[in-house]
Amino acid sequence: MFTFAVPKYSAVVTRVLIDIVTLEVGCELTLTHEGVLPDYASRTEAGWNKILDGLAAALG
Numbered sequence: 001m002f003t004f005a006v007p008k009y010s011a012v013v014t015r016v017l018i019d020i021v022t023l024e025v026g027c028e029l030t031l032t033h034e035g036v037l038p039d040y041a042s043r044t045e046a047g048w049n050k051i052l053d054g055l056a057a058a059l060g
Helices: 038-059
Strands: 002-005 013-022 027-034
Touching (some): 027 038
Antiparallel strands (some): 002 013
């Protein structure tokens, strides 16, 4: 868990939780970002998806 903020755009501080579960082959990562303002929800989701896709490609 860590806090996340972008002061340039908002004074809101949100919380990001990352859970990694071991599977028989590999693992499963679940990322939950709590407290995202509705105006930023779709952009936040797209950003995390891009980051996680990059991680998956790097770990390939």
